[in-house]
Amino acid sequence: MAETTGRVLQLLGLMQSRRVWTSEDLADRLGVTTRSVRRDVERLRALGYPVHASRGHGGGYQLGAGAALPPLLLDPDEAVAMAVCLRLAAGGSVAGVGESALRALSKLDQVMPSRLRSQVSAVHDTTVTLTSPSTDSPVEPDVLMTLARACRDREHVSARYVDIRGNETQRRLEPYQLVTTGRRWYLLAYDRDKQDWRSLRLDRMSDVRAMGSTFVARDAPDAAAYVQMSISSSPYRYIARVRFHAPESVLAQHFSPASVTIEADGPHACIVTAGADDPERMIFYFATVGCDFEVLEPPEVKAAVGAVAERLHRAAVTR
Known part of the structure; x- marks a missing residue:
C-alpha cells in the first residue's frame, strides 16, 4: 500500500509539472505498465483530482481545474522559490496581490520544514527593495497569470496594446517568456501580424485572452537579452x-x-x-x-x- 501511495503522489507531481502526458511517458517515468498508470489515474480521480483523458494526436492525460483547489506537491527548491516570490509580491509589485500573497505565504510558512524556512528568511533578510513615489503602473494579476500560463502551454493570445506614443492596437501573439527588471514586467512574443519578435510591457496590455489554440515553438531569441536591447534602445x-x-x-x-x-x-x-x-x-x-x-x-x-x-x-x- 505504501508503495502504491508513493507512486500515486509521484504521478500527481508529474501531472502538475506539465500540461499533457501520454500514458506511455508516465509509465516510463514511474517504471510501471500503462495499465498501472490507468489504475493510479482512477485513484487520483477518486481523491477529487480532475484528470481528463483525450485521444488522438496531442492527446493524453491532463490535470484539469476542479471545483476547489487541490493540494500541490512542491519539492524543497520549489517551496523556497514560491515563498521568496510571495514575499516580493507582498511588497506590491503586482496590483491587488499584496494581502493575498501574505495569506498564502503564512500558509506555506506554517508547513515548511525549519531548514527551508531559514533559507527563505536568509534571502528576505539580505534583500532590500527600492521603491519610488513615481512607481510604474503595476501589472494586473489576471494579465500576469494568463500570460504565464500561455507561455507554459504555448497557447495563442490576443491583447490590446498601447505603445510609447499612445497608439492602441490589437495584437495576435505567440507568447514565449516573461521578463522582469524589478520595476516592470515584459513579454517576449512573436507578433503574428507583424511576423516579427516583439517586447511588450505588461502594464500597457489589456483585454488579454488565451485563444485555446496552440502553436509550434519557433527558434526564439534570448528573452533577457532581447528585452534589454528593446528597453535600452528602441524607444x-x-x-x-x-x-x-x-x-x-x-x-x-x-x-x-x-x-x-x-x-x-x-x-x-x-x-x-x-x-x-x-x-x-x-x-x-x-x-x-x-x-x-x-x-x-x-x-x-x-x-x-x-x-x-x-x-x-x-x-x-x-x-
Missing part, C-alpha cells in the same frame, strides 16, 4: 554606440542593465549601447561615469561631444 530617437576605456566590471557599477547594454571589447574596454532623444543629455550621462570614452555612432551624438566640450570650456574660463 529612443538616437541609438549611440560608445567605447569606454574601462572593464565591464567597472561600467556595470555605473549603468543599469535596464538602460544600456554592455559588451566587452578586449580586457580593458567595452562597447556600451544606449538610447536617448537628446544627444547632448546623452553625452553628460556618459561623462558622469568618470572614464575616457569615444562615440562610435551616430554622427549626431558625435557632434554633441564637441558642442558639450565647448560649453564646458567656456564655463571653465569665465571669470
